[in-house]
Amino acid sequence: MPEAGIKGYVEANRDRFIAELREVVQQPSISSQNVGMEECARLVRGMLEKRGFQTRLLSAGGHPAVYAERPGTSATTVLCYGHYDVQPPEPLEEWIAPPFAAEIREGTIYGRGVSDHKGSFMARIHGVDALLALDGELPVTIKFLIEGEEEGGSPTLPEIVRQNADLLKSDYALYAGGSKDENDRPVVRCGQKGLLYVELTCTGAERDLHSRHASVVPSPVWRLIHALGTLRDAQGQVTIPGFYDDVIPPSPEDMEALRNVPFAEAKMKANFGIAEFVGGVRGLEALKQFLFNPTCNVAGITAGYSGKGAKTVLPCRASAKMDLRLVPEQMPQDIAGKLRRHLDAGGYGDITMQILGSLEPTRTPLNAPISRAVIEASRRVYDQEPVVVPIWAGSGPRYVFKRYLGLSMVADPGVGHCDGRHHAPNESVRIADYLQGVEVAAEVFRLLGAATPA
Amino acid sequence: MPEAGIKGYVEANRDRFIAELREVVQQPSISSQNVGMEECARLVRGMLEKRGFQTRLLSAGGHPAVYAERPGTSATTVLCYGHYDVQPPEPLEEWIAPPFAAEIREGTIYGRGVSDHKGSFMARIHGVDALLALDGELPVTIKFLIEGEEEGGSPTLPEIVRQNADLLKSDYALYAGGSKDENDRPVVRCGQKGLLYVELTCTGAERDLHSRHASVVPSPVWRLIHALGTLRDAQGQVTIPGFYDDVIPPSPEDMEALRNVPFAEAKMKANFGIAEFVGGVRGLEALKQFLFNPTCNVAGITAGYSGKGAKTVLPCRASAKMDLRLVPEQMPQDIAGKLRRHLDAGGYGDITMQILGSLEPTRTPLNAPISRAVIEASRRVYDQEPVVVPIWAGSGPRYVFKRYLGLSMVADPGVGHCDGRHHAPNESVRIADYLQGVEVAAEVFRLLGAATPA
Numbered sequence: 001m002p003e004a005g006i007k008g009y010v011e012a013n014r015d016r017f018i019a020e021l022r023e024v025v026q027q028p029s030i031s032s033q034n035v036g037m038e039e040c041a042r043l044v045r046g047m048l049e050k051r052g053f054q055t056r057l058l059s060a061g062g063h064p065a066v067y068a069e070r071p072g073t074s075a076t077t078v079l080c081y082g083h084y085d086v087q088p089p090e091p092l093e094e095w096i097a098p099p100f101a102a103e104i105r106e107g108t109i110y111g112r113g114v115s116d117h118k119g120s121f122m123a124r125i126h127g128v129d130a131l132l133a134l135d136g137e138l139p140v141t142i143k144f145l146i147e148g149e150e151e152g153g154s155p156t157l158p159e160i161v162r163q164n165a166d167l168l169k170s171d172y173a174l175y176a177g178g179s180k181d182e183n184d185r186p187v188v189r190c191g192q193k194g195l196l197y198v199e200l201t202c203t204g205a206e207r208d209l210h211s212r213h214a215s216v217v218p219s220p221v222w223r224l225i226h227a228l229g230t231l232r233d234a235q236g237q238v239t240i241p242g243f244y245d246d247v248i249p250p251s252p253e254d255m256e257a258l259r260n261v262p263f264a265e266a267k268m269k270a271n272f273g274i275a276e277f278v279g280g281v282r283g284l285e286a287l288k289q290f291l292f293n294p295t296c297n298v299a300g301i302t303a304g305y306s307g308k309g310a311k312t313v314l315p316c317r318a319s320a321k322m323d324l325r326l327v328p329e330q331m332p333q334d335i336a337g338k339l340r341r342h343l344d345a346g347g348y349g350d351i352t353m354q355i356l357g358s359l360e361p362t363r364t365p366l367n368a369p370i371s372r373a374v375i376e377a378s379r380r381v382y383d384q385e386p387v388v389v390p391i392w393a394g395s396g397p398r399y400v401f402k403r404y405l406g407l408s409m410v411a412d413p414g415v416g417h418c419d420g421r422h423h424a425p426n427e428s429v430r431i432a433d434y435l436q437g438v439e440v441a442a443e444v445f446r447l448l449g450a451a452t453p454a
Numbered sequence: 455m456p457e458a459g460i461k462g463y464v465e466a467n468r469d470r471f472i473a474e475l476r477e478v479v480q481q482p483s484i485s486s487q488n489v490g491m492e493e494c495a496r497l498v499r500g501m502l503e504k505r506g507f508q509t510r511l512l513s514a515g516g517h518p519a520v521y522a523e524r525p526g527t528s529a530t531t532v533l534c535y536g537h538y539d540v541q542p543p544e545p546l547e548e549w550i551a552p553p554f555a556a557e558i559r560e561g562t563i564y565g566r567g568v569s570d571h572k573g574s575f576m577a578r579i580h581g582v583d584a585l586l587a588l589d590g591e592l593p594v595t596i597k598f599l600i601e602g603e604e605e606g607g608s609p610t611l612p613e614i615v616r617q618n619a620d621l622l623k624s625d626y627a628l629y630a631g632g633s634k635d636e637n638d639r640p641v642v643r644c645g646q647k648g649l650l651y652v653e654l655t656c657t658g659a660e661r662d663l664h665s666r667h668a669s670v671v672p673s674p675v676w677r678l679i680h681a682l683g684t685l686r687d688a689q690g691q692v693t694i695p696g697f698y699d700d701v702i703p704p705s706p707e708d709m710e711a712l713r714n715v716p717f718a719e720a721k722m723k724a725n726f727g728i729a730e731f732v733g734g735v736r737g738l739e740a741l742k743q744f745l746f747n748p749t750c751n752v753a754g755i756t757a758g759y760s761g762k763g764a765k766t767v768l769p770c771r772a773s774a775k776m777d778l779r780l781v782p783e784q785m786p787q788d789i790a791g792k793l794r795r796h797l798d799a800g801g802y803g804d805i806t807m808q809i810l811g812s813l814e815p816t817r818t819p820l821n822a823p824i825s826r827a828v829i830e831a832s833r834r835v836y837d838q839e840p841v842v843v844p845i846w847a848g849s850g851p852r853y854v855f856k857r858y859l860g861l862s863m864v865a866d867p868g869v870g871h872c873d874g875r876h877h878a879p880n881e882s883v884r885i886a887d888y889l890q891g892v893e894v895a896a897e898v899f900r901l902l903g904a905a906t907p908a
Contacts, residue, residue, distance in 0.1 A: 205727055205728050206727030211749070211751045211753055211779070212848045214749040214751035214777075215743050215847065216731040216732050216740055216744045217728055217731070217732065218728060218731075222688075225679055225682050225755075229679055229680060229683040234677075272660060272667070274659050276672070277670040278672050278673075289669050290667075290670045291669075294669075295668040297673060298673065298676060298758065299665055299765060299766055300765070301679075301755055301772070303752065303754060306754045306756035306775070310607075310753075310811045311754070312649070312651070312753055312777045315753070319760075321758070323665050323668075325669070392666075393666035394666045395766075
């Protein structure tokens with residue numbers, strides 16, 4: 001039984017795996033502060049070379065990505081995306097152990113980046129170890145692309161992938177691994193929403209004025225409020241003309257998958273302290289809306305005085321930061337154009353629109369070979385049916401691989417748990433989850449080696 | 455000629471006046487920081503006692519007001535309102551001379567509070583000097599009420615006036631003096647707008663959430679934007695039902711007065727950097743709108759993230775600070791009720807409304823004896839027709855005297871100039887303006903002594 005073989009090997013090598021994972025976590029690699037980036041890239045590269053991978057650093061002007069490749073016995077190639085950079089650890093005083101000590105407490109490793117996302121690529125590297133030890137060779141050619149700028153929005157990743165499209169060419173691609181859910185069920189995510197992030201700014205007088213002038217001097221705050229009021233109605237429907245044109249509604253298979261996604265509705269409402277969801281939806285309808293509906297959210301709005309008490313000022317500037325989560329096949333550039341034209345048509349041509357972020361939505365069909373392999377590997381390792389999420393409500397750079405390589409990605413359950421605290425103090429990975437993540441990686445590679453490339 | 459007499463006396467006593475004014479300015483009296491308040495009240499009280507006034511301190515729990523009274527020969531009593539407290543002087547580094555040095559440079563006294571508003575009551579005290587020296591007695595009974603909390607919104611003034619209504623009872627009342635305009639024409643202000651200041655707050659989830667939840671978790675930002683959108687239209691009309699019910703439009707006499715108010719429209723637009731006034735009004739129509747229209751202004755709005763770049767957050771709270779300038783006979787409590795009922799009727803009962811400020815509008819008819827006396831005194835002193843502003847666009851505590859004493863106030867041209875920099879570094883009074891302010895005060899008292907009480 002190959003599964004027993006992998007499991008046995010992982011158990012036997014547990015201490016070495018954990019030591020190596022801790023070593024990577026102990027190397028700070030804070031991309032936004034340029035702390036330890038070179039050292040971490042070198043460390044990761046060295047670990048891959050030790051396994052017989054040929055490695056290179058790929059750069060398009062930012063922190064380099066570590067690229068590694070090792071041939072396998074089949075004609076199949078699998079690309080594994082990950083990132084070695086981490087968020088800043090602050091606030092330090094809230095950590096129960098130093099963020100770069102990777103201390104173990106009661107079977108859990110605490111450290112910045114252990115779950116987001118060093119644990120994920122390390123589990124795949126250790127999955128490689130298992131296959132090499134058990135089989136003497138890899139069942140597929142494995143390519144790693146481990147970038148160093150994900151926490152900053154992957155600014156140069158599209159260029160890196162575009163420039164190295166031939167090098168990165170693969171049959172299948174795995175996104176950075178995910179996590180278990182609230183009930184410790186493994187989760188497979190087959191897509192993610194896109195994102196358009198814009199800042200709308202409206203200006204009035206050239207400086208803030210005493211508010212006695214408000215009867216004659218135009219207010220940019222009112223202007224922005226009126227403009228925003230035309231973008232979304234009180235029921236949550238986005239009213240930008242054409243916004244929903246390219247939305248692909250969930251298929252019957254998607255809805256079937258949704259029925260198997262546990263949705264702790266009452267718990268979620270209690271946790272968030274809300275009485276109703278947007279539009280009053282419940283149950284499956286709420287879950288469908290959560291995952292399949294695009295959004296138009298005001299992430300921030302600011303104008304004038306926001307301190308204590310009263311100040312009578314006519315603000316000279318008002319701005320709103322908006323993030324629009326997009327679903328296939330809504331394209332951020334297209335939506336940005338529709339928003340701009342809608343503002344112009346409404347007489348708001350003077351309101352400036354700066355695009356601060358743009359990610360395309362992606363979906364991999366549930367019956368695609370990569371989806372089937374990850375789902376089957378999860379069944380084997382976790383001994384239960386994984387939660388299959390057709391499209392995740394968050395966003396990320398998966399689209400880059402679709403656009404330049406034609407690859408639809410899936411995120412395996414990875415090594416995380418539901419309280420992994422990404423971007424927050426006391427980020428953690430449970431050792432048992434990590435070892436299962438190693439097993440899943442090995443199983444996925446094996447299953448893909450046996451599959452016929454699409 | 456009595457005018458020559460007053461003028462001559464003022465010229466002869468110029469150095470003494472300036473020395474005494476500087477002494478009062480050199481005594482800091484920062485009400486918000488409780489710096490020098492007791493000392494300044496004592497100093498002002500002493501100056502009034504030296505002139506034969508009977509004095510008391512009146513308090514309703516805050517910084518005391520200096521009250522002083524000296525009988526005159528006629529049956530007429532005039533109440534002079536002023537304040538001895540000043541704004542904090544910060545930022546200190548921007549002053550060309552220490553803020554409490556009251557240094558004289560090229561005929562101008564620089565110091566915190568010299569124009570706002572110590573110069574005003576000192577000019578009236580020196581006006582008393584002139585009358586006593588020239589006539590041996592006062593033509594009217596003069597009462598001073600010089601409060602110590604104006605810079606903090608006069609929180610206890612209503613209670614002080616209410617409790618001492620018998621003591622303060624008068625025939626006429628003068629508000630703290632004003633200033634000359636951009637063309638150095640003296641300005642008489644016969645009223646001021648009221649104010650309702652509220653903070654509207656809307657809450658959603660119990661904490662900020664990742665914006666991926668925006669498709670199901672209600673956004674308080676959108677809710678506030680939609681609610682605000684129902685308060686005012688794009689043309690500047692307030693759409694709260696009943697908002698304009700009690701507005702008294704300008705009379706033919708008001709419009710006649712407006713025609714004599716210089717309105718540097720192009721200069722004002724250039725100074726503020728705006729192309730058009732609200733609603734596209736011009737000329738007399740713009741001036742009328744400026745002075746006679748109530749407003750509904752958003753002084754501040756805040757929610758979510760307003761830092762650099764993009765943050766994808768679904769805010770849990772949104773709030774707006776609103777200041778509504780009211781015109782006679784709009785009453786702040788009534789407008790607050792209408793706003794609350796409008797929000798409730800629109801389904802926004804969950805949006806909280808906190809009242810942070812409330813001032814009633816006041817107007818004194820242009821042909822009232824107090825108006826006529828101040829206008830005539832200005833003609834005599836300045837040798838030109840004063841600018842008579844029927845109602846000023848700003849707000850203040852005049853209404854307190856109307857409500858508890860039945861007194862309609864007028865602000866004489868005072869001692870200020872158009873660049874007096876109230877609340878800012880390098881606040882100043884020009885000595886020539888100060889001396890004219892002394893003359894005006896003396897003339898007003900004389901004219902009121904000759905008038906028949908209304």
